[in-house]
Each structure stands twice: as structure tokens, then as C-alpha cells.
Amino acid sequence: MVAQPNQLNQPNLPNLPRIEPGANSINSTNHYLCIMQFSSTLLENAVTEFAKLPGIGKKTALRLVLHLLKQETADVTTFSEVIARMRSEIRFCQRCFNVADGDFCSICANSMRKQEVICVVESVRDVIAIESTQQFNGTYHVLGGVISPLDGIGPDQLNIESLVNRVRKENTEELIFALNPTIQGDTTIYYIQKKLQPLQVRVTTIARGIAFGGELEYADEMTLARSLQNRLPVESYVAGQ
Numbered sequence: 546m547v548a549q550p551n552q553l554n555q556p557n558l559p560n561l562p563r564i565e566p567g568a569n570s571i572n573s574t575n576h577y578l579c580i581m582q583f584s585s586t587l588l589e590n591a592v593t594e595f596a597k598l599p600g601i602g603k604k605t606a607l608r609l610v611l612h613l614l615k616q617e618t619a620d621v622t623t624f625s626e627v628i629a630r631m632r633s634e635i636r637f638c639q640r641c642f643n644v645a646d647g648d649f650c651s652i653c654a655n656s657m658r659k660q661e662v663i664c665v666v667e668s669v670r671d672v673i674a675i676e677s678t679q680q681f682n683g684t685y686h687v688l689g690g691v692i693s694p695l696d697g698i699g700p701d702q703l704n705i706e707s708l709v710n711r712v713r714k715e716n717t718e719e720l721i722f723a724l725n726p727t728i729q730g731d732t733t734i735y736y737i738q739k740k741l742q743p744l745q746v747r748v749t750t751i752a753r754g755i756a757f758g759g760e761l762e763y764a765d766e767m768t769l770a771r772s773l774q775n776r777l778p779v780e781s782y783v784a785g786q
């Protein structure tokens with residue numbers, strides 16, 4: 546019997562770096578991703594496309610693709626058609642820039658909603674978040690972002706002019722700003738409010754303060770200060786429960 550060279554040389558193997566299971570997990574994951582080998586180009590292409598989605602790494606992408614591979618062909622066809630149709634046919638409401646199936650979104654087209662109240666938000670995600678509370682019965686205006694000179698985003702790149710025109714044309718009663726509490730959000734509110742001043746519309750912002758279930762001692766000074774500024778009479782706080 547001929548001894549394997551490996552067995553013979555084992556005691557003299559060079560000192561390879563030892564990979565500790567937890568300690569080196571990031572490096573070993575990267576190493577694994579680099580050497581992920583596919584026996585099918587079609588599979589590899591699908592994994593590459595899924596891995597382009599936010600929050601999806603290559604391992605998750607592979608899991609999703611293999612899951613689809615187990616499904617009926619008709620189901621996967623429906624899945625891909627729904628995605629393709631969503632991208633090619635979806636439109637933006639001509640009035641509020643929310644997503645819509647036609648010229649106007651279902652909120653603008655709904656006569657039961659208070660059309661004279663506009664909630665100004667940054668993105669469509671915010672519309673969905675506020676709608677999920679089922680506490681708002683007005684309409685929206687999606688700005689498409691906030692003013693951020695450092696990122697090269699000025700007022701002209703946002704749906705601000707259309708908002709001012711809308712308020713002027715529709716005799717809006719109240720404009721509620723529901724922007725993220727950031728310097729950029731505040732700058733945007735300030736800019737729009739200046740533009741609206743001649744129109745005498747009531748302008749408000751959503752309350753900012755301690756999150757429900759949050760702890761006072763861990764709140765930053767700005768949040769705590771705003772909570773004090775925006776304090777509520779206890780009766781209305783209790784009534785809002």
C-alpha cells in the first residue's frame with residue numbers, strides 16, 4: 546500500500562490560518578460567496594438578478610431561486626408577469642404623485658375623502674404607512690424626496706411647484722407636513738411654508754416626540770425638547786388612545 550503524500554507530509558504542513566467558526570464569519574462568508582459555483586448559467590443569472598434587490602444577499606437569492614424552481618411553471622410565469630406589468634403599467638397620479646392605475650390614484654378619486662386637506666410626504670412608502678393607521682381621511686402630495694443640497698437635490702427636482710399650484714387652485718384648507726424629522730426635512734418644510742405664506746392656508750406638521758414604548762432617558766435632547774414644545778393637554782392625549 547502506497548501512503549498518500551498528504552498523510553506522509555501532514556506533520557510538516559505549513560501553518561495555515563485557522564478559521565474560527567464565529568470570529569471570522571464575515572471573511573468566511575465573503576470567501577464562500579466568491580467561490581459560489583453554479584452548474585447552470587440560467588440559475589446563476591436568476592441568482593444575480595435577485596441579489597440586486599435591496600437587503601438580498603447571494604445566499605438568500607439562491608434560496609429564493611431554488612424555491613421558485615420547485616414551483617409549478619404556471620405559478621412562476623404569473624409571478625414574473627405580475628412584476629413586469631407592475632413596472633411597465635404603473636403610473637403616478639397627476640394630482641398627488643402617488644402610484645395609480647390610471648390618471649388619478651384611488652385616494653384622489655374617492656369623494657368620501659377630505660379633498661381640501663393635504664398630507665405632504667416624502668415617498669409612496671409614507672402614504673402606505675399613514676394609510677395603514679386608518680386615522681387619516683384627507684389626501685396626499687408625494688414630494689419625491691426632500692431638499693438636500695449635499696446630495697444635489699434642489700426644490701426644482703421635487704414636486705413642490707405642483708403642490709403650491711394645487712393649494713392655490715383647490716382652495717386647500719390645511720396642509721399637514723409628515724416628513725422625516727431630519728435637517729433636510731425641516732429645510733423642505735421651511736421652504737414650502739415660505740412659498741405658501743401668501744395663500745393663507747393652515748400649515749401644520751405631525752407631532753414629534755418620544756416613540757410609544759420608548760424610554761425617556763434614552764431619547765436624544767432634540768426629541769425630548771420637541772416633546773416638551775409639542776406637549777398636549779392630557780384630555781386630548783387620553784381621547785386619542
Ligand SMILES: [Zn+2]
Nearest residue numbers: 638641650653
Ligand atoms: Zn392622487
